[in-house]
Amino acid sequence: MPPFPHACQARRALMPSPLPLLTDAPDWRECPHCGQLSHVGPRRPGMVAECPRCGEVLWHMRGAGANFTLACALAALVFYLFALTAPFLEINAYGRFALARLDTGPEQLLAQGWGLVAAAVFTVTLLGPAAKLAILLVTLGGQGWLPPRALKTLFRWYKPVSPWAMIDVYLLGFLVAYTRLTGMAEVHLDTALYALIGYMLAMAAADGSLDIEALWRKLDERSKKLPHPVEGERIGCDACGLINHAAEDEPCHRCHTPLRRRKENSISHAWALVIAAAFLYIPANIYPVMVVTSLAKTNGYTIMHGIVELARAGLWPLAGLVFFASIAIPLTKLLVMAYMLTMTQLGRTEHLLGRTRAYRLVDFIGRWSMIDVFMVSILVALVRFGQFANIQADVGAVCFAGVVVLTMFAVTAFDPRLMWDVLEPADEQA
Secondary structure, eight states: OOOOOOOOTTOEEOEEOSSOOOTTGGGEEEOTTTOOEEEOOOOOTTOEEEOTTTOOEEEEOOSSOHHHHHHHHHHHHHHHHHHHHSOOEEEEETTEEEEEOTTHHHHHHHHTTOHHHHHHHHIIIIIHHHHHHHHHHHHHHOBTTBOHHHHHHHHTTHHHHGGGOOHHHHHHHHHHHHHHHTTTSEEEEOHHHHHHHHHHHHHHHHHHHOOHHHHHHHHHHTSOOOOOOOOSEEEEOTTTOOEEEEOTTSBOTTTOOBOOSSOTTHHHHHHHHHHHHHHHHHHHHHSOSEEEEETTEEEEEOHHHHHHHHHHTTOHHHHHHHHIIIIIHHHHHHHHHHHHHHHHHHTOOTTHHHHHHHHHHHHHHGGGGGHHHHHHHHHHHHOBOTTSEEEEEOHHHHHHHHHHHHHHHHHHHOOTHHHHTTOOHHHHHO
């Protein structure tokens, strides 16, 4: 194996190889974004192993140990329990008092007949964060008293669950809701809000210190060692990253996830989700996301109406944030996904690197579009003063939540390696 190419001390590239026998399988990677097989050099804390073809980060070698990550996760657990049990916000208006907890928004949405929106908000603000935290705590804390296979089966869900833990996005939605509440009532911030901020910071520290590949290898050390097969097709595991010599649908030798060379029916599934989201995008912007009653006067508010109100109030940064999150990002995701799917189906090789970077972008920004949905859930939880002041969700919120969820599923369903599969071996070497 030739030495690493020259790189700065903070980052190292991976070296591609001409189809070797992967007898040292844990030291090899298949890039999840372009399919390139690459070899990882010696582990050095702080180094970043990148795909030499598309630049995807395949292994960020963290310097902090697992004990620090576990401590951060335990701190996040304490904050999360406080957030569940303590009040979130209190308001006083028209001589009346209202209090909301973290689950009051989904509860009120369900009471108003918007069960799908209530389920979405409940999932990403309560179930998602709880699941992500539980997976991390059990995997890190369960070593030594739980079977390695059980820990591996659990930990393989950490990455799929992570995007659906949206406390950070929820807090931005709270910021938008807060600007509206202060104009109609006296607002008091309560314990759960600060607990959520603490949870967000603790989980950010845990994610930033977690070395996923090192943890997989540590779990491997406790497993019964079996000879690694060197016959069969090379298939990278989507869950743990290990390259296996196996047939499709066989279990991964490390985490026992069924192996697939490429995601099954990736293009057709992604197209179906993109088309469904595109149909919902129009009513999401035409119909009101909420209906506001104030002193017996009722008005419907669309997403754009809310952006204009923020701008008129002089809150231009917040108005810009909502515009990008609720208008620009969903539209960008739809257009980029349609472009990538079309180019892949046509077998075109132009702008492969640019398309791959665009895929990473839409994968990263998709969840931030939930800001308006969270804003509505907070407002309906608090503003319940009859004809004096009352806020109810409307059909636009349902459609917009559908757009966000469907586009996130579309990005997950699409396999970006299909874009690179059209290359001939000569083109890859070039």
